[in-house]
Amino acid sequence: MKEIQAIVAALCRDDCGPSVLATLVTAEGSSYRRPGARLLVRADGGRIGSISGGCLEEDVLARARRVAASGEPEVAVYDTTSENDLVWGVGLGCHGVVRVLLENVPVRPAWAEALRDNFAARRPTWLAVTYGAGAARGTRLADGTESGPGVRSETVAPPTALAVFGAGDDAQPLVRLAQELGWVATVADPRAAFATAARFPAARVVSGSSDTLVGRVAPDAGTLAVVMTHHYVHDGPILRDLLAGPAAYVGLLGPKKRAEKILADLAAAGAEITPAQRGRLHAPVGLDLGADAPEQVALAMLAEMQAFLAGRDARPLRERTRPIHG
Known part of the structure; x- marks a missing residue:
């Protein structure tokens, strides 16, 4: 691309x-x-x-x-x-x-x-x-x-759209690597001091309350979204609105237990999370690459997203019995 x-x-x-x-x-x-x-x-x-x-x-x-x-x-x-x-x-x-x-x-x-x-x-x-x-x-x-x-x-096709909800330091390598792929990134955060052009010079930056942030970004069916604010109070409303919207891929950074608690709290608050919506949720987001540093985590997330876009299962190429491009 x-x-x-x-x-x-x-x-x-x-x-x-x-x-x-x-x-x-x-x-x-x-x-x-x-x-x-x-x-x-x-x-x-x-x-x-x-x-x-x-x-x-x-x-x-x-x-x-x-x-x-x-x-x-x-x-x-x-x-x-x-x-x-x-x-x-x-x-x-x-x-x-x-x-x-x-x-x-x-x-x-x-x-x-x-x-x-x-x-x-x-x-x-x-x-x-x-x-x-x-x-x-x-x-x-x-x-x-x-x-x-x-x-x-x-x-x-137009460039892949990546919406990153969370403008912490770990979002910076994610956006940089995505841009190396030719993707177009939007970075959104309730904290205006974090979502700035100075921190993300090649991305669109958006700020607003966690209840309005998804609407401000307006992801479409071709958007890959990842939630990584690291704040429970923000992640819930953002995840709720993303799952209710058209984004094809929704990733949530953090442990599986944390994701399940967020979903349970959303359901208790009256949000209906359907099986189809849960099927679009990738939590924890990323492939198991043994990632630890922010750059490694970014690579693990983008690798899963690329496999999703290509309709591949992300297994090692040496295990394929068909041609790589088949």
Whole structure:
């Protein structure tokens, strides 16, 4: 997600200049990146993104210079299945075939501006990348109905929204790591002195009473929320309102017994906590990584959230019998 955000931001700058965009359009067998991976090569030689673990980039950069000079798009095919090919094969540890479209892109292409605007509005964007012979190759806005040989249709979702309720010191590494993933963070706390732009410079900060805080943040169905105020009196109302709302994932930091007591107290106060709502609650939040320090706890929380987003069970990859990307 962070990659496409950075590419879009660069293309929407007036000083970007003409660039070449390399898009991985098909992958058969094993490959480090999956279709949709992109590498932007700017006119000044700078680059953003990647289409491999580094093994294909040198050749792609050479091709990008050729595409920039000719003005014509090009499709590169990299076959890493040959056991005897020490350039693209076993020397790199890959065993697949990937196709990469290289195209010239102007400053502020329409599809990049649409992505920028839709990211801000938290709307999906449909793109079509045409790479087949005999067609006008390139990336364009689409309506989700494009299909057929030589066309890759893609829905680009807005950045993942993370709502952190609690602006203590342990929230800072959580927000930093989330932003490294390209997530958009909101930090909310009843204590205005904690929820400040100085403490969370790249996040939206919100303050208010614990009874109104969730309403001020307004999480939607795509929001991942975590409650970590470390104050029982605040955690209860915030958790109540989050479970009553649409947030897909609600995490609560702290021991399981504490979570059960909060839920019991909410029920005693008249709040109806349904089985479906409890099913969205992750308490204690995070995976068992043996975490202790704030950075480790943040990693454990984000790891569980990423597994949730991907629909994975977070077990070790060595236990998988299917391909990693399957």
